[in-house]
Amino acid sequence: MSQFLEISGLCARIDADGQEKQILRGVDLSIPPGEVHVIMGPNGSGKSTLSYVLAGREDYEVTAGTATFHGQDLLAMEPEERAAAGLFLAFQSPIELPGVNNANFLRTAVNAVRRARGQDELDAVAFLKMAREAAKALSMAPDMLKRNVNVGFSGGEKKRNEVLQMTLLQPTFAILDETDSGLDVDALRIVAEGVNRLRAPTFSALVITHHQKLLDYLVPDRIHVMARGRIILSGGPELARQIDQEGYTKFLAEVA
Template sequence: MLEIRGLTASVGGNDILKGIDLTVPDGEIHAIMGPNGSGKSTLGYVLAGREDYEVTGGSASFNGIDLLAMEPEERAAAGVFLAFQAPVELPGVNNANFLRTAVNAIRRAQGEEELDAVQFLKLARAETKRLHMPDDMLKRNVNVGFSGGEKKRNEVLQMALLKPRLAILDETDSGLDIDALKIVADGVNALRGPGFSALVITHHQRLLDHLVPHRVHVLSKGRIIRSGGPDLAKELEKSGYASLIAEAA
């Protein structure tokens, strides 16, 4: 379970999060929506431990673990995964080697045996096939020369291999066509079940058509101003945020 209470945070001296209260029960997918500049990505970065994002108050825990007291790599080892809105390129770093190193680091932290090269490639190829990714993507450098859709699929591939307990998707649907959007959603849905929760940050209701979240939360000016079921996203698609923001003012 993800439990956030009174979370405040700043970036470069500017207050962004101004008191977030949010609970994501075990096994549930929750969506975060809101206008640009409302603090959606900041919330994801704070939970993942990205540097330069200063927590100024409140708490955040996952399955009883104090996330805010942990280094980013410790959060990853505990099962927290962040899919970036704009995945970075890593020239000179082979994708398969990068993924195997990440998978084995998590396995070591969780007391499991590491995968040798043959075991890993068998697993990785099965996942690339499921995600409709060509095998040669494993041979390329991480995200170098990848299209926008390929970069997002590579993020979902990482998630599928790492099997996190909490996945934070920061606008992973941004810039995707309909087919790629469904592949991203299918990657998340494949992990659904007890022991997996997700916080999906998105501008678009169309992703939620495939994911069908348990709850939708609207963030504005650093605060959650309304929460509801999946129909809330459809309401926002029709009417926008203005009326909700006006009501919350």
């Protein structure tokens, strides 16, 4: 067993309008360092919930199971502690922060994480230089650093902004929740390249997607199929291509 990310028997529910709704029903997942894993699965199977639970969103109640990251009990940590430990979540729908300058937000975040990791904080000049280079590599317009966080951004701009944040925060484990949705082919390639630049023996990613296209660029190590709150099937990259062609129905029927 690797000591990187270990999820075992994870169950979680949410209180939706007074009704308890069980969403995760025993997720087992192990991601070794240096690998890109993919989760596919029909809508409502619990993929986004898994990402939220791993990132520490408080609306979800973990009812059973464990999740460890670098051997630490992930579920006992505050969201910002998980971020400092190297976990990053690229949101499916990035949140708007009116009036908050994007560069200022990024610098605050980067320095918060650097502080927590025992690194020196970056001054404004050093940070801006780094941010501009990273933005350029993602073909982002320079003014996106000056605009308010995600406010008035197009869908594609928001997704790129997520990848920009990921680049600057230098996580060791990134969850990308449908980062490819709503992107045109060129944007998709740029985003994938952004992720690929982070690839290293110490960096792993969990990619939630519906589309094979992204995987053409990312070249994953493992594919997992999630349904009804559990991982029902795992396999190599060929599994994604099979799903792309045949859909989920066949696999769901097999486990039913």
